[in-house]
Amino acid sequence: MEALLAITIGVLVATSVYLMLARNVLRFIFGLVLISNAANLIIFVSGRLTAGAPPLIPEGADGPVGDVANALPQALVLTAIVIGFGLFAFALVLMFRAYTTLGTLYSDDMRIAEPRTEDTT
Amino acid sequence: MIDLAAAVLVFLGAAMTVVAGIGVLRLPDVFTRMHAATKVGTLGSGLIMAGAALHFADPAIVLRCVLVVFFLLLTAPIGAHMVGRASLRLGITPWSPQQDTDPQKNE
Amino acid sequence: MNDTATATQPKGNGLVGLIPVGIALLLFGWFLSLAPAVAEGQSLRLVWDWVPSLGIAMSFLLDGLSLTFALLISGIGALVLLYSNTYLAGHPQFARFALFLTSFMLAMLGLVLADNLIGLFVFWELTTITSYLLIGFGHDTAKGRRSALQALFVTGAGALALLAGFILLGFSMGSFELSEILAQADALKAHEMYLPILILILAGTFTKSAQFPFHFWLPNAMAAPTPVSAFLHSATMVKAGVYLMARMHPGMAGTDVWFWTLTIAGAFTAVFASILALRQTDLKQALAYTTLMALGTLTLFLGQTSGYAMTAFATFLVVHSLYKASLFLVVGCIDHSTGTREADVLGGLGRVMPVTAFAAGLAALSMAGFPPFLGFIGKELKYAGILAIGSEPFLFAAALLLANALMFAIAGIVALRPFWQRTGIALPRKPHEAPWTMLAGPVILAILGALFGVYPDLLQTSLVDPTVKSLLGSIEDSKELKLWAGVNMPLIMSIATVALGITLYLAHKRLRPALGRLVDASPQFDKGWDKFLLGLKRFAAWQTRIIQPGILRRYIFATFATVLVAIGGTMIARQAMPTLPDLSDVTFQNIALVVLISAGAILTALTSSRIAAMAALGVVGIGVAMIFIVFSAPDVAITQLLVETLVVVLVAVALLRLPVLDENGRDHRPLDAILAGAIGLSVTLVLLAVLETPLDLRLTEYFEVTSWPEAFGRNIVNVILVDFRALDTFGEIAVVVIAALSAYALLRTTHPRKDP
Amino acid sequence: MNTLVANIFFAVAWMILFNTFTWLSVLSGLAVGYFVLMLIQPLAGVKSTYFKRVWYWIRLLVMFNYELIVSSIEVLWDIFTPKHRSNPAIVDMPLDVKTDAGILLVTNLISLTPGTLSIDVSEDRKTLKLHIMFADDPEAVCRSLKQGMERWVIDAVEDRE
Amino acid sequence: MTWTLATPLVLPFLTAVLAFLARYGAAGRWFSVAGNAVLLAASILLMVRVLDQGVIAAQMGGWSAPFGITLVADYLSAVMVVITAITALAVSVYALTDIDARKERLGYHALFNILIGGVVGAFLTGDLFNLYVWFEVMLISSFGLLILGGNKDQIDGGIKYVTLNLISTILFLSGIGLLYGMTGTLNMADIARTLDTVENQGLVTVVAMMFMVAFGVKAAVFPLFFWLPAAYHTPAFSVSAVFAGLLTKVGVYALIRMFTLVFDGDVAFTHQILLWVAGLTMVTGVLGAAAQNDMRKILSFHIVSQIGYMIMGLALLTPLAVAGAVFYLVHHIVVKANLFLIAGVAERTAGSTNLDRIGGLYKSAPLLAILFFIPAFSLAGFPPLSGFWAKYVLVAAAIEDQGWIIAAVALLVGLLTIFSMTKIWAEAFWKPHPEGADPALSQLTPQARRHLLIPIAGLAAMTLVIGFSPDPFVTFAKDAAAQLLDPTAYITTVLGGKA
Amino acid sequence: MTLMDTVLTLGFALVFIGVGLALIRLAIGPTLPDRVVALDQMTVSIVAFCGLAAIRSQDAAFLDVALVLALVGFLATVALARFAERAVGRRKAQEEEENT
Amino acid sequence: MNSIILRVGTQYLCGLLVLFSLYMLIRGHNEPGGGFIGGLIGSTGFVLFALACGTADARNALKVMPQNIAMAGLGIALLAGIFAAFFGDALFTGQWLFINETADSKGIPISTVLFFDIGVYLVVFGSILSIVFAMEEEI
């Protein structure tokens, strides 16, 4: 399954790169969400997969019973998901604000910080 | 015996889920599809939860299953109501047997 | 420009003006007191371990060469500072001027005294900076700023080469101490790095000394106030290059490269500059070009190793400094007094400015090389020196003769005509004699020129011989300075010089157009500078337009292309490919999950409906959550689903005010698709390769064993979050807080509204 | 409401007495508590509709589940048959239920019953817009809903003295 | 010991919380100043300890390495923390005047101090994932600071900044995942130790390249620097000062750390690429600056150019070269932050940072002229200012290593740097003001003058101190380089003697 | 292989098919509410999926996932529906403005 | 938003969500849950509130500015970490106190780790709400 997931991650990355390269920055946001998922899955799958055994310690035991899933990547992914959400929220608000102040979502038309006529010679 | 009952419930639930999927895909307009999603879907999940409750037969777990169903019953109709209302305001007219085409694409 | 605009308010500058003079005088006195010891062949060394970690010391060495320079610098410095006190009296920026000029003098002293390559370089650059500030004293005009930049840029460029040369030299010889390096002259000359070192050092010295083809900045530097020109561009800064060549002479001279480079460059500069000088009508400009001529001559001599040449070098060095500084100051007096420096306008000043005329006359005679002035001795030695050249002596002698004749003519133009010719043209101001503070300099310097001419021994023992000793290691080959050495070749050449000089003087007005044509036909370095700057700016702008076009998509494309090269390229270059993956354990459930996620992702990428894209994102989120469920990560699954929900909520809110995705036409980008596909493939391959390596689970095992007994938690994931790796979590919640604050600020910042 | 708390309190006490926490003990505790409360009602002087209400609730739940299952089959039939047999329509139904909880319960339960879906309640809370899948006779559907589901809900949640 | 390391990390967050909760009054900004003063004290204490004991490490939460998160300070980390604290203090004083009450109410001080916290965390952590977290802390607070004010150019620049940095972030995170998948550990010392045993060393290089790109974006190297010139000229001056000084340097720090400690197995490949990157970064950056006509844009492109020098030191990987990189880092932070602060004063007095629209500062604001002259000519590499030594050490290292081309490039770029610095000098200071009277500092209130000029003067004084007395700094940089090039002590200390 | 195992395998397959069908509806739309309904249907299916996962792994932890989703999942539906409704309101308002 | 059904549903759901989120927070150390999940769930309660009844009502109900909640949460989490200093332990070393400790059970735990998790909860809760509210108020 790890291998299959690796392929899925490839698909996620490819689609998100395609989205991020689009003219409309809203697509960048969509790509961002996808690629964050891809990155999280990379971490998750790097810790290898175990089906049906969450890393919980049952009552009365001192440690998990049997082979349980790798807890560390789970914690990392959880962290990364929340960070990713923060970044996403900010990016979305930024694009939103861009539209309301610059009047466009097309990045080609966003030329305030680096104006087109800038030719100092 | 309990195992058998649980298995039957689980099977029925899963079947309901797939029926709901079919309904969402096949039914002619958004209102009828909502019928399938809201009710049949909820029913499917509810049956599986019932199966799980029977299977585990532990009070704490049963409570959780009951809560799942309770939450679903509480929230699913509200969601459906919102979608239905929005559809109406979008001007989507309900399908009727007289017309056989999908309403116009919106958005 | 007229830098004496403030002459109407002849306020003194008080202490601010006098302290620098005092400093200079003290230093001059101190060096003078050391002169006897040096003349006896001692050299004084002072070491301060400045940056021992880099082998760089502030070591100073006082030998004949550096003493000669030090005396010229501090002595002329004192006079120039005194002079400028009046010249710039009451100028609002006088304090800065005095500070810069004093700093310059001190830096120059440091330069000639330093015995450590890097120490020398530090002073070298300090002279560059201070001269930049001095040349840019007239910063109100574009011309003044241009000149300052030009000087800085050209000498700065040379300095960088010099630095490289010094570093290379230091590493090659195992020391940055000049005296140690020069002591191993043979090793240096035989070193494989000799040639690069030589080229780099000469690049520094040629630019500093304005040797052809770097000469063009010097005349422009005349934008500086006249005292600055007198000091920097006669006696000191431009001579820094000459000094350095002289300093390196014992270690590097004697090779063919050294000889030819210096000889040709020096000779060419000398002639070329003299011709240019004759063209000028601005007295200061004319003097500036003669300075170039002198520098060329000095360079020419340093190309040699004969005693004549060295003696000639040492003598001419002093001669030139004395008369040139004097003449510059005279021109300053004229300018100060009349408001103009135009040779064709000036005339008849001899009666109103007798003292100035006297100083000018003495200096000009020295410059023209009349006996009994030191200039004459200098010239004789020059001819003797040039005739001692090993190859093509007559060619170079002819060149020198021409240059000297031109100089003769210019001496007349600068020092005779303004005072004695009649023009009848009204001057901008009614001329008057300059105050004593301004006359002291030119007069003293001019008199010294005559004094040394009459008593050449004085100069010989105190400065020339010690200098020659620094250059050749001994004074055995030093030639005697005398006014009369019998009828010899140099004397004949002197006579020829005078004859030619008089001719040129009389004909110079008629010659000017011809010279002008000649000069116009030759490469225009000064205009070339503008072209260079323009070209540089254009190139920079072009490059920047290409690299930084301001279009986000290109940035992202370049970034991803780099990513592809970095990952894919390295995979191929370093042969990191995975073997074929094992897909035997795949179940229907797995495939269904993968299809679900991929379908969602592809739908997101390809749909032109915002809502479809958003819903498809939701599908991916759900699919990923299902992976977390299947592979035993309930906490992560819950988080994923919650976050996914909030993502949809936020987007749904935001979309209310955003337009549809494609307002004009569909979004179809094959090139992007290729790049995206390639990156996706690379990521998959890397991941597959990583998954082939066995995973070490000791961290996880530790967490499993300690989670309950030591951290009292049964949910290992949560224990990692709040205990084992609490610091991560802390940072993460900081991220969340800040993301919220930032988003909030962004929303509130443009539409100010009351905070609820 | 106080009575419900009391009932739960009795159930908890029951479990503590038996020192168990099982499915059975919870149910039996609630049941026992209910009966005890009913017994002590005159004693405590509680004039409460609680006892009746419990029965109404049970009726509501039972009837709802019955409706759910029966009409599900109708929908299923429509999904599986190639031709859509349904004849959907949107209908306005007058609403008698007044309280917030009542409205929520009625609309939710109607939605959960296959074949009917609450779309919206008017601002004045007087009408409910419904989507009915088999609306050959919309009036009849409304009538049965009013007499069935709405009645049961009003009985269960609203104080109608 | 553990709190010596933890305190500099904790303080900025504490400051942020207090400053935020007090954001409606004057207390907020003074919390910020005081907090950063204490931070400076704490970081000096840290430095003293490090100088005394070499590498020091502390295990957070009491969980021993590699299981918990280790904070670790070697010479490089310690000096970066100190310089961060200095910059932070300077900027927080400057901000007393530069930041208006509206920005304060929106949480400027919290954003700023958490940014500092992130920077300190990045310098002190010995754990790769933790480094990622601090990078995120920095990144997101920089987002907030960048757009605070909400001008059109800020939004536009912000979009470029945010998008490109997010790509880097994702790449970083993925790289961590992959590295974990190969080594099973997150502790950098532990990774360094175990990475040598990985069978597929080519794969290690691939992952190394991923990190190079990820940190390359953060460090703004060619061809990944686009976001920097697009954004750095847009925010408040105190913000661009701290960005210019600190942010890209964290990327450089991470590159140095990773490519000396962890990815030192394929130097012939990775560091050769770094060398190319260094050269191209220097040249493209300096040319970009030459094409600009705005003070802050010029300075922004110069950041890029000078990052090239630091990368050059890393790429050459000789003791002298790495020492040069370390020295350059320290020098550059002080100088660059200061130049941006000065640009702010120039704008306040002359009305703009566009060189066409300003002038006359030399005549009427001589103090500002001096204060600009020192860092500007230091940046241009004139002796005896700090920039000269930085450049000297690097060029010397290149020549020693026979890297003729890179040495030549470094020198040439130095020349072009002079060109831009004098351009600012000539246009903003020498040239008369194009319209109306020459600007003077007396236009500012005495209080504003104090707030704005004291930090500038302090930083300029540091430039002078480093310039005139470089020996302790060079010695330190050499020691730091020795530690970096032989990470044994680092690894042993982190892992508690289990190297 | 017990009966339950068989049922579970079958159940997973059925749930996936259900989700897949909803996915198709989501892709083809055609109206916004259609897509919302499809997404809603998928969310509810995940609750079922969690139940199956819990039984298969004998671990009630997955029921917690279901619990959270059952409670929170409809929020997305509500937000999207509200979006649709408001978007219409906006468009109408805009048109009115243009007409006057 | 003038949907009666949603408004009424929200009355119940909001409280339910907050209650449930606290439950997830408290038990998070031993079962799925914790500060993040709790905070996320808790915030959805008020997000729903804002969607149904408008942000003004939601803010009134919350009483404190969400940013302040978030920042206070950060402060609590930090203090929970610094607390270890009083016992000479490293930053973020968990400090535990067990009430009613007996031979076979540790009793009811009170720990800095719990406070840390509460901080996390507040941060997530406050942050999400400040973004969502501000965004809502833009349209």
Ligand code: NA
């Ligand atoms: Na290593």
Ligand code: NA
């Ligand atoms: Na290694």
